[in-house]
Amino acid sequence: MTDEYLNIRQMGDRYEVTARTLRFYEAKELLSPIREGQKRLFTRRDQARLKLILRGKRFGFALEEIRQLLDLYDMGDQQKTQLGATYETGKGHLETLKARHGELGEAIKDLTAQLDWAEKELTTL
Amino acid sequence: MTDEYLNIRQMGDRYEVTARTLRFYEAKELLSPIREGQKRLFTRRDQARLKLILRGKRFGFALEEIRQLLDLYDMGDQQKTQLGATYETGKGHLETLKARHGELGEAIKDLTAQLDWAEKELTTL
DNA sequence: AGGATACTTGACGCTTACGTCAAGGTAAGG
DNA sequence: CCTTACCTTGACGTAAGCGTCAAGTATCCT
Numbered sequence: 001m002t003d004e005y006l007n008i009r010q011m012g013d014r015y016e017v018t019a020r021t022l023r024f025y026e027a028k029e030l031l032s033p034i035r036e037g038q039k040r041l042f043t044r045r046d047q048a049r050l051k052l053i054l055r056g057k058r059f060g061f062a063l064e065e066i067r068q069l070l071d072l073y074d075m076g077d078q079q080k081t082q083l084g085a086t087y088e089t090g091k092g093h094l095e096t097l098k099a100r101h102g103e104l105g106e107a108i109k110d111l112t113a114q115l116d117w118a119e120k121e122l123t124t125l
Numbered sequence: 126m127t128d129e130y131l132n133i134r135q136m137g138d139r140y141e142v143t144a145r146t147l148r149f150y151e152a153k154e155l156l157s158p159i160r161e162g163q164k165r166l167f168t169r170r171d172q173a174r175l176k177l178i179l180r181g182k183r184f185g186f187a188l189e190e191i192r193q194l195l196d197l198y199d200m201g202d203q204q205k206t207q208l209g210a211t212y213e214t215g216k217g218h219l220e221t222l223k224a225r226h227g228e229l230g231e232a233i234k235d236l237t238a239q240l241d242w243a244e245k246e247l248t249t250l
Numbered sequence: 251a252g253g254a255t256a257c258t259t260g261a262c263g264c265t266t267a268c269g270t271c272a273a274g275g276t277a278a279g280g
Numbered sequence: 281c282c283t284t285a286c287c288t289t290g291a292c293g294t295a296a297g298c299g300t301c302a303a304g305t306a307t308c309c310t
Binding site for chain 3: 018020021024028037038039062063064
């Protein structure tokens with residue numbers, strides 16, 4: 001129950017990243033694990049954020065871009081002053097995502113066609 | 126009609142990349158412009174490949190991965206010995222693309238939800 | 251002929267995203 | 281107490297993907 005927190009090794013194993021990567025993300029303020037003495041403990045919030053980070057990376061976003069997106073996901077009530085600006089950049093990102101989604105569909109279509117062609121060629125040998 | 130070929134400047138302008146980038150891609154064997162004297166002339170094949178390169182980049186593929194994918198797209202009859210291997214890596218890439226397509230759909234859903242929430246918050250101020 | 255312009259090839263610089271030591275702290279087991 | 285194991289913070293190294301000179305060449309204009 002109260003193994004809510006993961007140490008750096010468990011966190012790395014679970015999400016297939018190295019400890020170095022986790023420290024790097026903390027240095028870049030993408031994650032903010034709490035401390036038990038000097039050791040890091042990663043919370044559920046950190047885990048949720050890490051999933052989003054890794055997803056962002058798969059879509060070719062830079063870490064700095066991802067950091068800004070992350071802000072949108074955990075505004076708990078506090079910094080609503082920034083909400084307006086964050087909302088606008090979020091809108092922008094959404095458009096980007098939609099555009100890529102369409103483009104990705106095309107890429108899939110194209111590659112499928114190429115593979116079909118290749119398959120046909122292979123059978124004629 | 127027979128301005129089939131673009132020089133490095135025209136090519137860069139048309140696809141919004143710098144001359145440096147084009148030379149870099151040539152060095153990495155992603156493009157292979159012909160030469161008129163010492164000057165590069167980019168063919169239609171180069172243009173098609175550049176489009177694919179840029180698309181690949183938007184999806185977070187490394188240049189080296191892109192290079193391998195490109196091979197699949199212009200096998201005109203010659204290197205069919207490699208076709209088998211290329212076909213397999215192509216299959217792999219297709220799976221990756223499909224997975225990302227699905228994931229991207231989820232990302233869009235999530236972000237849309239967050240933005241809806243943010244919008245609601247904004248109106249209550 | 252003499253710029254001005256646009257191309258070329260190095261070669262070094264820079265940012266991103268980590269990898270890889272080095273040197274040391276700390277908690278657990280024998 | 282000593283070892284083992286895992287953590288920590290620097291600090292330097294590196295590959296990718298270009299940017300940015302530097303120095304030379306070729307073409308066009310006047």
